[in-house]
Amino acid sequence: MAKMTYIKAITNGLDQVLQDDPKTLIFGEDVGKNGGVFRTTEGLQDKYGEDRVFDTPLAESGILGMSIGLALTGWRPIPEIQFMGFTMEAVDSIGGQMSRNRFRFSGDVSMPITIRTPFGGGTHTAELHGDSLENLFVGIPGLRVVTPANPYDAKGMVISAVENNDPVLFMENLKLYRSMKDEVPDGHYTVPLDKANVVREGSDITVVAYSAEVNEALKVADKLEKENISVEVIDLRSLSPIDDETIFASIDKTHKVVIAQEAQKMAGAGAKVAADIAENDIMSLDAPIGRVAAPDSIFPFAMAENYWLPNADDIEAKVREILNY
Amino acid sequence: MAAKNKHVVDFAKIKSTMSDPYDKPVQVIDETGKIVNQELFDRFSDDELVTLMEKMVWERALHEQTMNFSRQGRLGFYAPTYGEEASEMGIAHAMKKQDYLFPAYRDLPQLIQHGATVKEGYLWSKGHYQAYDYVRRGVRAFIPQIIIGAQYVQSAGAALGIKKNGEKDTIAYTFTGDGGTSQGDFYEGINFASSFQAPEVFFVQNNGWAISVPRKTQTAAKTLAQKGVASGVPGVQVDGMDILATYLVAKDARDFAVAGNGPALVETLTYRFGAHSSAGDDPSRYRTKEEEKPWFDRDPLIRLRKVLTDKKLWDQDKEDKLVAQYKDEFKEAMKDAEAAPKQKVSDFLKHTFEVPTPDVAADIKKFEAKESK
Secondary structure (H helix, E strand, O other), X not given: OEEXXXXXXXXXXXXHHHHHXXXXXXXXXXXXXXXOOOOOOOOHHHHHOOOOEEEOOOOHHHHHHHHHHHHHOOOEEEEEOOOHHHHHXXXXXXXXXXXXXXXXXXXXXXXXXXXXXXXXXXXXXXXXXXXXXXXXXXXXXXXXXXXXXXXXXXXXXXXXXXXXXXXXXXXXXXXXXXXXXXXXOOOOOOOXXXXXXXXXXXXXXXXXXXXXXXHHHHHHHHHHHOOOOOEEEEEOOEEEOOOHHHHHHHHHHHOOEEEEEEEEOOOOHHHHHHHHHHHHOHHHOOOOOEEEEEOOOOOOOHHHHHHHOOOHHHHHHHHHHHHOO | OHHHHOOOOOHHHHHHHOOOOOOOOEOOEOOOOOEXXXXXXXXXXXXXXXXXXXXXXXXXXXXXXXXHHHHOOOOOOOOOOOOOHHHHHXXXXXXXXOOEEEOEOOOHHHHHHHOOOHHHHHHHHHOOHHXXXXXXXXXXXXXXXXXXXXXXXXXXXXXXXXXXHOOXXXXXXXXXEOHHHHOHHHHHHHHHHHHOOOOEEEEEEEOOEEOOEXXXXXXXXXXXHHHHHHHOOOEEEEEOOOHHHHHHHHHHHHHHXXXXXXXXXXXEEOOOOOOOOOOOOOHHXXXXXXXXXXXXXXXXXXXXXXXXXXXXXXXXHHHHHHHHHHHHHHHHHHHHHHOOOOOOHHXXXXXOOOOOOHHHHHHHHHHHHHHOO
């Protein structure tokens, strides 16, 4: 057990899977000698050699297309796409190809590919570096889309993702990389890919969030506790599929829900959660479903990020609105 | 002042010479049936010559019978292979069972030569999951790719996988057309395979047309073979209407790749005699009979038939019998395809994830109940 940042926890998890399974391969742009532009793969090439951890030519479709061929020939690829915005170059490989192969071959062919990619706003990056593009990918059958919100989950989930025999889009939050430290166990452990996590128990209202918004929701829970308002916070962890069971169990208790996400509101995981509640558990609620999300504009210019991204204040306002309904 | 205006680089000269030596197609027999390279021709035994002819006759018969089925409304999407028999069978003949094939949609004949069945080809066209049963039998082939160019990046990964597995005498090979060379994935595929010096042969079957768009619109490059140069991949053109030349070049390219030299690129010069697909494409909208005529004269069967007939290895009666025999087999294959079981949505759902997600599991139950009625 050691205190570890979110990024080190991912490095630690990758180290573990490289050690456990000789068929795992890490590759992408700058992941080798340089250890990734964020140092997520730092030290891994030295430890496991250039056959296992290597740089590729600079082409995202090539990287993910290659992953498919490697998987077909018995390898377990862990490609990195340097920033999530760059996945746009490889949408066919993800949605048109790897996610369809189990279906195409009636279960005879697995694509155990974990696509790691950083995303999320608040770090004032260049365009298409910080966008939350999960809304695009949660609509692809056969693809799991997951994102950890803390270092413990980051390690356990990256190990689960690599060990899973289906393609997993593993989204790493840029802002959390170095802003969070947590106790992270040594060695092998897993965190399930499709189980939401009740990170804080409460009885008055449920806030369903994921990634950096989980921390924003926890800030709100701390603050409202002083007013004797008890907020339950659920970390989705998995954006596709959604763990409705955990969400329904919570709202059956609190009867109120706010769904918070950093991505635009127009489609995606938050909308799916709202729809699932509306379809299956609406009678548990005694107030409308509340939503906190970014506005439906293009992800903003860096200098405007701070007043575009939804934060704790936005969640607090929405929670009060729903509580007072 | 004059010196100041003098060009530092003679771009015109570079442009005029950069296709060399990529525009001298290899040929063994010309369209009149004349042997133009006796040394290469003599490498073939009589048996091999007959085998190659039989394979082309098989592919031509497959095309004719398949078009019949298509006209009867018994098939779905089908991309005619008429005219490309030398290119497709010449290459197929040079490959080995242990090689990984990444076909595109016009490459069903090569896929069948590699181990798929005609029945599976028909099921692919009709749209049935049993089309891919060949994978279950251990045939090393991926799906007939629909997305133009996707097979290039995927096969580069398979070639790297072969190299990492340490498999000897094994390559990945893939096909696209002239239009496919315009895709980004075309370049990414050949460049990745080159960067990793992976054992692969990339084939471009230049049949002149990407649906209605002619080869010249795709690129101002003089040849498609030379597209390899930029990524360090040697490219060559071959007369794709000459099965002997195509076979020899494909074999050399394969030998080069298995020897650890990295990938090779082969452009076969051929022609799509028919429409793009069986679904309503009408070539008379975009090309003339005058353009088609010389290509029909280059029909790959005509020239080898003449050579073999002169050598008393072939006659019309033998060919007619073969065609009838093949077509009977294709009719049987179609009967088998038509007897394939009704597909179940619950099966599709079961094959969406290895472990069904809660939503998928609920759908499986729902459809199983529906399907049991």
